[in-house]
Amino acid sequence: MVNGFEVGIDELFVVNVARTIKDRSTVFHGVSSPIPMVATYFAKLTHAKDMVYFGGVSSAVDPNPPFLPYTTNDWVMIQGRTAMVTVDKIFDLAQRGELDRSFFSGAQIDKYGNQNVSLIGTPEKCKIKFPGGAGGCNLSADCVNYTIWTTRHRVQRKKDRAIYTLVEKCDFITNIGHVTPYGSRRDLDLVGNGPDWVVTELGVFDFDPETKVMRLRYLYPDTTVETILENTAFRPVIHPDVRIMDMPTKEEIELIRQIDPLKVRQLEFQPEELRRKFYI
Amino acid sequence: MGIFVERNKLTTLEEAAKIVKDGDIVAVGGGLCLREPIAMLHELIRQGRRNLHIVGTAHGFDVDLACGGGIVGTVEETHVSFEQDFGLAPNYRRACESGAVKIKESCCNTIINQLRAAEFGMPFVPMKSIKGSDEIRFHPEYKEFIDPFTGKRVILVPALEPDVAIIHVNKADVHGNVKIEPPYVADVLFMRASKKVIITTEEILPEEEMKRIGPTIPYYEITAVVHVPFGAHPTSCYPNYAYDRAHIAEYMRAASAGPEVFKNNYLDKYIFGVKSHADYIERIGGEAKMRLLASWKESREKWMELFTYG
Numbered sequence: 086m087v088n089g090f091e092v093g094i095d096e097l098f099v100v101n102v103a104r105t106i107k108d109r110s111t112v113f114h115g116v117s118s119p120i121p122m123v124a125t126y127f128a129k130l131t132h133a134k135d136m137v138y139f140g141g142v143s144s145a146v147d148p149n150p151p152f153l154p155y156t157t158n159d160w161v162m163i164q165g166r167t168a169m170v171t172v173d174k175i176f177d178l179a180q181r182g183e184l185d186r187s188f189f190s191g192a193q194i195d196k197y198g199n200q201n202v203s204l205i206g207t208p209e210k211c212k213i214k215f216p217g218g219a220g221g222c223n224l225s226a227d228c229v230n231y232t233i234w235t236t237r238h239r240v241q242r243k244k245d246r247a248i249y250t251l252v253e254k255c256d257f258i259t260n261i262g263h264v265t266p267y268g269s270r271r272d273l274d275l276v277g278n279g280p281d282w283v284v285t286e287l288g289v290f291d292f293d294p295e296t297k298v299m300r301l302r303y304l305y306p307d308t309t310v311e312t313i314l315e316n317t318a319f320r321p322v323i324h325p326d327v328r329i330m331d332m333p334t335k336e337e338i339e340l341i342r343q344i345d346p347l348k349v350r351q352l353e354f355q356p357e358e359l360r361r362k363f364y365i
Numbered sequence: 366m367g368i369f370v371e372r373n374k375l376t377t378l379e380e381a382a383k384i385v386k387d388g389d390i391v392a393v394g395g396g397l398c399l400r401e402p403i404a405m406l407h408e409l410i411r412q413g414r415r416n417l418h419i420v421g422t423a424h425g426f427d428v429d430l431a432c433g434g435g436i437v438g439t440v441e442e443t444h445v446s447f448e449q450d451f452g453l454a455p456n457y458r459r460a461c462e463s464g465a466v467k468i469k470e471s472c473c474n475t476i477i478n479q480l481r482a483a484e485f486g487m488p489f490v491p492m493k494s495i496k497g498s499d500e501i502r503f504h505p506e507y508k509e510f511i512d513p514f515t516g517k518r519v520i521l522v523p524a525l526e527p528d529v530a531i532i533h534v535n536k537a538d539v540h541g542n543v544k545i546e547p548p549y550v551a552d553v554l555f556m557r558a559s560k561k562v563i564i565t566t567e568e569i570l571p572e573e574e575m576k577r578i579g580p581t582i583p584y585y586e587i588t589a590v591v592h593v594p595f596g597a598h599p600t601s602c603y604p605n606y607a608y609d610r611a612h613i614a615e616y617m618r619a620a621s622a623g624p625e626v627f628k629n630n631y632l633d634k635y636i637f638g639v640k641s642h643a644d645y646i647e648r649i650g651g652e653a654k655m656r657l658l659a660s661w662k663e664s665r666e667k668w669m670e671l672f673t674y675g
Binding site (some may be wrong): 115116117119142143144145151152154155156157158159160161163169171172173176179201202204207208210211212213214215216217218219221222223224225226227257258259260261264266268270273274275276320346347349352353364 | 390395396398399422423442443444445446448449450454457458461462465468470472473474475477478481492493494495496497499500502503517518519547548549550551553554601603604607608610635661665668669672673
């Protein structure tokens with residue numbers, strides 16, 4: 086059915102990430118995080134007006150940026166702020182157990198929510214270098230909860246092999262999920278409770294309370310449980326009530342377009358994914 | 366930190382760069398695309414410094430340039446990229462994957478706490494995070510320890526006292542009083558934790574004027590001051606200029622094409638082949654470019670344009 090108001094995958098994705106943010110919570114997004122950047126500001130303007138909003142590494146409190154930029158460390162992100170703090174104050178908040186949410190991703194994400202943002206190979210002999218986790222190693226341990234996001238869930242099939250982002254086991258763990266080879270969060274005496282939501286371009290997951298394995302909760306209107314299974318290297322738990330996610334309102338989508346005129350929200354998507362449109 | 370009381374610390378890029386020795390631990394100021402000490406890195410590359418151990422938090426252009434310029438032996442940063450703007454850092458990746466640099470990747474709060482230990486004059490700091498992460502494999506110097514008060518597991522990380530910090534700032538006087546516009550990123554911590562601090566500055570203020578506006582950092586923490594307008598280019602130094610996206614795009618084209626193209630099309634053109642920083646400014650577009658990058662303040666539309674050109 087091609088009628089009604091058109092919504093892009095990027096816009097629906099932003100709303101999915103924003104929905105993981107609660108009102109009256111303390112929230113920080115890091116570097117190289119265009120979608121969390123849009124989603125956090127969107128949440129602040131909609132359902133989470135009393136969120137304490139730290140706008141990235143520039144570390145302004147409750148900024149009101151005139152638009153969202155391509156880099157997270159720019160004067161754009163300190164405009165209209167209530168106050169400046171230094172970035173160490175945000176990390177202090179986290180290690181005290183008072184940072185409610187942040188957002189992390191990885192080139193590899195395993196079934197327990199561990200993420201690899203560092204490398205393939207070993208520290209001594211690195212085959213592929215990724216950018217590094219920035220604050221992720223510390224904050225994934227310290228934040229009360231965090232949201233994992235990736236726009237690269239879909240498997241890449243090369244001639245003789247398939248490259249998954251959602252893997253059984255990460256080659257290297259930069260950011261900590263629920264269970265690591267070094268033990269569980271409880272064994273490790275960590276401050277925070279780990280990831281509670283995983284938003285991908287194919288679905289939305291939480292974690293099974295018993296096994297701590299990723300559990301499918303919501304699908305997009307154009308994805309199915311089979312799509313998820315085909316593109317995931319491990320077997321996720323399927324929630325008995327898995328269903329299509331609620332669509333945002335026209336007003337919400339218009340607000341996203343207004344706060345993000347440079348379409349920062351699209352930068353992480355493969356061009357073919359951006360062709361996916363939904364109608365409300 | 367050291368204590369520096371000389372009345373006049375004003376010097377040249379050439380002389381100040383000599384403070385940095387081969388193999389030094391060097392804290393590089395700013396972060397990502399903001400207020401990085403690029404003119405000083407150019408001079409270190411020209412002087413052929415080697416085997417520097419670069420430390421910092423989330424960086425981009427500076428670390429990639431330093432790797433491409435051959436001055437780096439070890440990288441102890443938390444993240445090196447051009448974010449979603451231009452993506453992965455080509456010279457940095459090549460240097461890591463070829464083994465030309467040793468990877469000592471770290472995490473922001475770890476670096477911050479290590480700098481604070483140095484600032485506080487303490488030998489180490491306990492941390493509740495890091496456990497469970499393979500980041501520990503980059504750092505055999507970290508020690509796991511049982512907190513004697515709570516019985517919980519903590520990781521002890523040693524104080525980090527860089528030999529030299531190189532920081533680009535908005536304003537300074539010749540005595541070394543420094544005014545930085547926020548965000549400071551880790552710059553204030555770097556200045557307090559490092560043995561020596563080299564400042565490059567957009568403006569030199571009379572001392573009376575600095576007293577009136579109040580410095581961010583007092584003179585006794587600063588070793589040397591160099592007057593370098595546009596010294597952070599192509600990263601931003603607000604309010605003077607936004608980042609130069611077209612120049613970074615040109616850089617990325619050269620860096621992505623391999624070390625040889627990078628040397629011929631970038632290093633030779635903008636670093637080895639220039640006589641002075643003023644000459645560099647001419648090559649990147651002179652007055653007209655500086656005016657363009659200052660146009661962010663005219664309107665929202667002008668500011669947005671600076672994120673799309675290039």
